[in-house]
Amino acid sequence: MNTRSNKEELGRNWLKEVIKPGLQASQVIGIYNDASKIYDQYTVDCKYQGPTIMAEEVARLVAEELRHEVRVLDVGAGTGLLGRELHKLGFSNIDALEPSEGMMNILKNTGHYRVKYQELMVVGQHTVPQDTYDLLVMCGSMAPGHIPAECVEDFIRVTKPGGWVVLLIRLEYLLTAEDYKDKLEAHMNRLQKENMWCKEVRKVVPNYCTDHEGVLFIYRVL
Numbered sequence: 558m559n560t561r562s563n564k565e566e567l568g569r570n571w572l573k574e575v576i577k578p579g580l581q582a583s584q585v586i587g588i589y590n591d592a593s594k595i596y597d598q599y600t601v602d603c604k605y606q607g608p609t610i611m612a613e614e615v616a617r618l619v620a621e622e623l624r625h626e627v628r629v630l631d632v633g634a635g636t637g638l639l640g641r642e643l644h645k646l647g648f649s650n651i652d653a654l655e656p657s658e659g660m661m662n663i664l665k666n667t668g669h670y671r672v673k674y675q676e677l678m679v680v681g682q683h684t685v686p687q688d689t690y691d692l693l694v695m696c697g698s699m700a701p702g703h704i705p706a707e708c709v710e711d712f713i714r715v716t717k718p719g720g721w722v723v724l725l726i727r728l729e730y731l732l733t734a735e736d737y738k739d740k741l742e743a744h745m746n747r748l749q750k751e752n753m754w755c756k757e758v759r760k761v762v763p764n765y766c767t768d769h770e771g772v773l774f775i776y777r778v779l
């Protein structure tokens with residue numbers, strides 16, 4: 558029998574596999590394809606609160622009566638957990654970018670997303686049109702071997718001037734992962750100096766997932 562802590566352990570071990578150093582993007586996506594049917598259960602077992610935390614923060618930005626018309630892009634949308642939370646709060650114009658076919662198939666069945674880009678977010682190499690979204694959200698998909706730090710420029714490019722980019726990342730990855738430490742925040746600050754966007758919020762959030770804090774960024778695109 559799988560006890561609660563056994564299940565948490567299974568989830569943690571799977572996560573270790575998908576963030577193993579040196580994986581190619583195709584290998585990462587292959588792991589998500591294989592795990593797509595059990596991903597949602599892993600998030601429960603690992604007490605992953607990212608989508609709930611993110612949706613509450615995003616809802617603070619937009620008045621309730623405007624939420625149905627605000628165009629949202631969920632980058633690295635996975636099985637659509639964030640779309641589900643946003644939908645509960647009145648957002649209904651949500652698109653998704655997700656490279657894993659398995660994850661995308663589950664996302665499609667939620668019925669919460671309109672346009673679906675089944676592709677990787679790689680610097681300058683995606684088909685999302687420029688200046689399209691009022692809100693770009695990325696929850697938990699900047700992890701080792703996942704979305705590269707440089708892609709924040711692409712986040713800005715596809716967001717309308719005056720729109721928001723909202724990012725939620727595991728704090729440990731921001732501070733210690735080779736992909737992001739000394740890179741991601743430095744790059745984001747540089748883009749602010751170049752007047753591409755302006756930071757409105759940077760805060761550490763507790764209970765992101767078992768024993769781990771997250772860090773939430775909200776930027777206004779200029």
Ligand SMILES: C[S@@+](CC[C@H](N)C(=O)[O-])C[C@H]1O[C@@H](n2cnc3c(N)ncnc32)[C@H](O)[C@@H]1O
Pocket residue numbers: 582585586589607608632633634635636637638639654655656657660676677678679695696697698702703704705
């Ligand atoms: C930890 S899951 C998070 C999914 C969802 N945002 C959530 O909160 O449940 C990471 C997701 O990022 C996707 N991903 C990995 N590399 C990516 C890339 N370069 N561009 C876009 N998505 C990527 C994976 O396929 C996976 O669905």
